[in-house]
Amino acid sequence: MTATTIEPAAGEQPAARRPRVPTLVRFLAKRIAITIGLLWGVTVVTFALVHVVPGDAATANLSEQALNDPAVVAAYRAKWGLDQPIWLQYLHYLQNLLHGDLGTSQQTGRPVLTDLVQYVPATLELAVPSMILALVIGTAVGMLAAVRHGRASDQVVRVGSLLGLSTPPFWLSLVVLYLFFYLLGVSPSGGRLSPQFAPPPSVTGMYTVDAALAGQWAAAWDAVQHLVLPVLVLTCLTVATLIRFVRSAMLEVLQQDYIRAAYAKGLPTRTVLGRHLLRAGLVPVITVSGLAFASLLSGTVLVENIFGWPGLGQYAFRSATGLDLPSILGVSLFVALVYTVVNLLVDLLYGLIDPRIRLS
Amino acid sequence: MSATPRLMRRAGIALTALALASTAAACSAGGDAGSAGGSTLTIDTSFVVKSLDPGHVYEATGNTAVHAMYDTLLTFHGSDMTKPQPDLATSYQASADAKTFTFHLRKDATFGNGDKLTADDVVFSLNRLRNLKASPSVTVANLTATKTDAYTVVVHAAKADPNVPVILTQPYTGIVNAKLVKEKGGTDGADAAKTDSAQKYLDGTSAGSGPYLLDSFDASSQLVLKANPKYWGAKPKFSRVVLRNMDVQNQKLTMSRTKGAELALDLSGTMLEGLPKTLQQSSADDTFYFLTLNADPKISKTTSNPAFVQAVRAAIDYTGVAKLFGGNASPAAGVVPPAFPGALPASEAQHQDLAKAKQLLADAGLHDPSVKLMYPSITYRGVDLGTIATKVQGDVKKAGIKLVLDPQPLTSFLNAQQSGKVAMRFSPQSLNYPVAASLVNNLAPGQGTAATTGWTVARADKAVVAAGKKVQQTLDPAAQQRALQDWQRLLNQHSPYIPMAYNSGVVVASPALSGAVYAPAGWQVDIAAVGTK
Numbered sequence: 001m002t003a004t005t006i007e008p009a010a011g012e013q014p015a016a017r018r019p020r021v022p023t024l025v026r027f028l029a030k031r032i033a034i035t036i037g038l039l040w041g042v043t044v045v046t047f048a049l050v051h052v053v054p055g056d057a058a059t060a061n062l063s064e065q066a067l068n069d070p071a072v073v074a075a076y077r078a079k080w081g082l083d084q085p086i087w088l089q090y091l092h093y094l095q096n097l098l099h100g101d102l103g104t105s106q107q108t109g110r111p112v113l114t115d116l117v118q119y120v121p122a123t124l125e126l127a128v129p130s131m132i133l134a135l136v137i138g139t140a141v142g143m144l145a146a147v148r149h150g151r152a153s154d155q156v157v158r159v160g161s162l163l164g165l166s167t168p169p170f171w172l173s174l175v176v177l178y179l180f181f182y183l184l185g186v187s188p189s190g191g192r193l194s195p196q197f198a199p200p201p202s203v204t205g206m207y208t209v210d211a212a213l214a215g216q217w218a219a220a221w222d223a224v225q226h227l228v229l230p231v232l233v234l235t236c237l238t239v240a241t242l243i244r245f246v247r248s249a250m251l252e253v254l255q256q257d258y259i260r261a262a263y264a265k266g267l268p269t270r271t272v273l274g275r276h277l278l279r280a281g282l283v284p285v286i287t288v289s290g291l292a293f294a295s296l297l298s299g300t301v302l303v304e305n306i307f308g309w310p311g312l313g314q315y316a317f318r319s320a321t322g323l324d325l326p327s328i329l330g331v332s333l334f335v336a337l338v339y340t341v342v343n344l345l346v347d348l349l350y351g352l353i354d355p356r357i358r359l360s
Numbered sequence: 361m362s363a364t365p366r367l368m369r370r371a372g373i374a375l376t377a378l379a380l381a382s383t384a385a386a387c388s389a390g391g392d393a394g395s396a397g398g399s400t401l402t403i404d405t406s407f408v409v410k411s412l413d414p415g416h417v418y419e420a421t422g423n424t425a426v427h428a429m430y431d432t433l434l435t436f437h438g439s440d441m442t443k444p445q446p447d448l449a450t451s452y453q454a455s456a457d458a459k460t461f462t463f464h465l466r467k468d469a470t471f472g473n474g475d476k477l478t479a480d481d482v483v484f485s486l487n488r489l490r491n492l493k494a495s496p497s498v499t500v501a502n503l504t505a506t507k508t509d510a511y512t513v514v515v516h517a518a519k520a521d522p523n524v525p526v527i528l529t530q531p532y533t534g535i536v537n538a539k540l541v542k543e544k545g546g547t548d549g550a551d552a553a554k555t556d557s558a559q560k561y562l563d564g565t566s567a568g569s570g571p572y573l574l575d576s577f578d579a580s581s582q583l584v585l586k587a588n589p590k591y592w593g594a595k596p597k598f599s600r601v602v603l604r605n606m607d608v609q610n611q612k613l614t615m616s617r618t619k620g621a622e623l624a625l626d627l628s629g630t631m632l633e634g635l636p637k638t639l640q641q642s643s644a645d646d647t648f649y650f651l652t653l654n655a656d657p658k659i660s661k662t663t664s665n666p667a668f669v670q671a672v673r674a675a676i677d678y679t680g681v682a683k684l685f686g687g688n689a690s691p692a693a694g695v696v697p698p699a700f701p702g703a704l705p706a707s708e709a710q711h712q713d714l715a716k717a718k719q720l721l722a723d724a725g726l727h728d729p730s731v732k733l734m735y736p737s738i739t740y741r742g743v744d745l746g747t748i749a750t751k752v753q754g755d756v757k758k759a760g761i762k763l764v765l766d767p768q769p770l771t772s773f774l775n776a777q778q779s780g781k782v783a784m785r786f787s788p789q790s791l792n793y794p795v796a797a798s799l800v801n802n803l804a805p806g807q808g809t810a811a812t813t814g815w816t817v818a819r820a821d822k823a824v825v826a827a828g829k830k831v832q833q834t835l836d837p838a839a840q841q842r843a844l845q846d847w848q849r850l851l852n853q854h855s856p857y858i859p860m861a862y863n864s865g866v867v868v869a870s871p872a873l874s875g876a877v878y879a880p881a882g883w884q885v886d887i888a889a890v891g892t893k
Binding site for chain 2: 071078191
């Protein structure tokens with residue numbers, strides 16, 4: 001994370017007094033400027049990369065027979081503007097982008113923005129509960145391991161988190177499917193809803209919420225059931241990272257003098273852990289949590305694929321294999337934006353958790 | 361810290377409660393488990409679809425759905441590919457020169473919105489398809505449709521082509537409601553490639569006269585069909601069909617537990633192993649897997665040497681390769697798969713002859729030849745192509761040939777293939793439409809695949825060129841099939857293609873279903889024909 005400093009020590013002279021723009025406003029303006037530059041960089045790099053990759057959209061999207069017909073290939077290239085020089089294609093893209101138009105997907109034939117509005121909520125529906133569960137479990141277990149440093153329970157937690165980190169997501173997905181769907185028969189096999197249910201009227205794009213809003217309680221419960229296994233897998237994968245990070249951060253804090261002093265003063269363990277250890281240890285944890293959440297939003301492709309979950313990961317995968325430039329750019333911009341916003345929120349949270357940290 | 365803090369105990373209790381709650385949720389989540397109750401048929405498949413507009417559709421999932429929504433002039437039933445059957449056309453006549461085909465339409469066909477289907481709709485649909493210049497347009501590039509009256513359509517072929525009736529069974533020749541599609545921006549004009557804008561509409565609503573209508577379509581998750589209440593034919597058994605996008609491994613697990621009306625379309629080859637015996641399986645060998653050796657000496661002096669091609673051909677253990685595909689795969693005899701008329705009999709399957717391979721290399725003065733073998737690093741129909749390539753590498757090594765495996769991502773492979781600069785490649789191949797003579801259009805010297813293999817007319821054996829022309833010029837179906845067999849025997853002697861094995865698509869269906877037959881016609885399964893026992 002960037003742009004954080006510790007405020008001046010007591011006694012230091014403040015800078016010369018003159019009317020100043022509030023710190024938060026300056027901070028936000030600077031971050032917005034950086035974000036715009038970053039997003040522009042993403043368009044340049046993505047545009048270049050897609051054109052460096054062997055093959056083009058026509059190769060990826062036309063039948064083999066059609067590829068042997070120059071008239072069909074030419075018609076395809078003309079339809080999608082691929083017959084223009086790359087620099088002109090890029091200028092057109094930027095021009096449209098400035099008007100809020102992310103282009104049309106060659107895979108779906110729909111505006112990329114429409115696609116994102118459909119697929120992002122599906123991924124959010126997985127990512128948000130996974131992140132909440134991972135945060136609660138990761139913080140609690142990480143703290144437990146730190147407090148019981150060197151004991152058997154600590155060893156178990158360390159081995160468990162190592163296992164979690166080294167487990168491939170698709171493998172874990174197949175294992176839980178095999179266990180809960182095939183062997184026990186207590187879970188649906190995949191998708192967002194069972195075949196007998198139609199998707200609820202779209203309000204948020206999240207089936208659980210939309211079905212509840214529409215009063216379709218059976219569909220809402222069915223949607224919740226379909227969430228369980230993919231959320232379980234994503235939680236397992238995220239919690240492993242968090243546990244290691246929390247444990248490490250808490251261990252560092254536990255060795256600080258003020259913690260020893262707190263114990264020496266006879267403060268109850270609950271007070272020491274809750275008021276001092278948790279607060280201080282959470283600062284670095286927030287950083288990794290932010291990154292983990294952004295990663296959940298952008299990198300769940302394998303899990304989404306196994307569970308037939310039509311989210312951003314699957315959309316990104318289809319776009320990449322189809323060399324669908326507008327969609328690839330749309331997803332890249334969205335992911336970059338997510339990382340930027342999450343970083344911003346993390347920086348703002350620092351100040352809330354530790355008042356000594358101020359924005360600069 | 362020495363003492364166990366109460367906070368930690370509470371955290372432990374909270375965690376336990378959380379775990380129990382998760383388990384409880386999971387335990388009560390046994391909802392669908394593949395049991396599509398009522399009159400819903402569930403079809404599990406790995407989606408390959410971009411559009412449901414008949415003018416643009418060409419991929420597996422799209423073809424399957426479009427076949428259920430749009431009637432065609434003719435059709436095939438089940439896995440029988442011998443002769444097209446009536447659909448919208450009750451009968452047809454072909455001119456002696458195979459250039460004019462007159463179709464007589466049924467008069468009771470209506471579209472989903474109640475509009476009557478007439479010759480105008482057929483003319484519009486076929487001409488639009490040609491002029492869109494999309495993937496399926498290539499097949500009808502030489503066809504023009506006109507009408508003689510409200511229920512008679514004449515299809516003209518620019519070149520003699522006895523297979524026009526077969527082409528007109530394909531989902532992309534599905535007849536759309538011309539009036540409706542024109543209202544939504546469709547056109548059959550010569551500039552349709554630039555001006556037609558109906559695809560978006562047809563991706564969301566069907567405008568056909570088939571047994572099903574489109575209810576909803578999401579290319580990432582599911583495609584829902586509902587029975588067409590105005591369908592002119594026999595009502596389909598299921599009022600609702602859900603095609604679900606599902607990973608192949610998940611399809612296997614799902615079908616293993618299914619109790620309802622459910623079928624899977626992607627379980628083939630080794631994926632069939634371990635499935636419950638109660639499940640039904642239907643298949644037909646409609647794909648061949650072949651090696652292609654570049655005939656251009658500028659690309660490779662080794663692969664362009666006919667003796668080398670013959671040596672590789674003799675070195676391969678065809679039976680062993682077929683076993684790797686699992687299921688009902690068999691060693692290849694030629695390039696026409698057994699599902700189609702014109703295939704060579706199984707008795708002519710190729711055999712390994714290492715002594716002959718070594719002798720051919722020695723006679724040609726080829727010592728320890730080495731070639732790079734490119735293939736797409738994909739799993740196709742349940743088989744990792746890398747496994748097959750490794751087997752081929754091991755086989756030819758016994759004859760003294762070194763193959764360096766060069767797996768590529770699919771797009772890179774296709775791109776390299778199109779460039780014509782690949783020395784040796786391996787890939788699956790199926791027919792563009794269900795008539796074996798269509799392979800001549802693609803594999804003959806100078807044509808599609810041949811052109812990317814450096815196999816020009818000038819480099820080809822004259823007998824092969826003549827045999828290919830004979831296939832194309834023979835208008836009688838039975839005689840054409842004999843000509844096809846002769847052509848394949850010559851290909852085995854003089855072409856740069858080495859077909860190794862035939863493999864099949866498979867429909868796996870729950871025990872209670874009937875009519876779940878694999879269709880090698882291009883639509884995998886006729887959804888409307890699926891019923892219950």
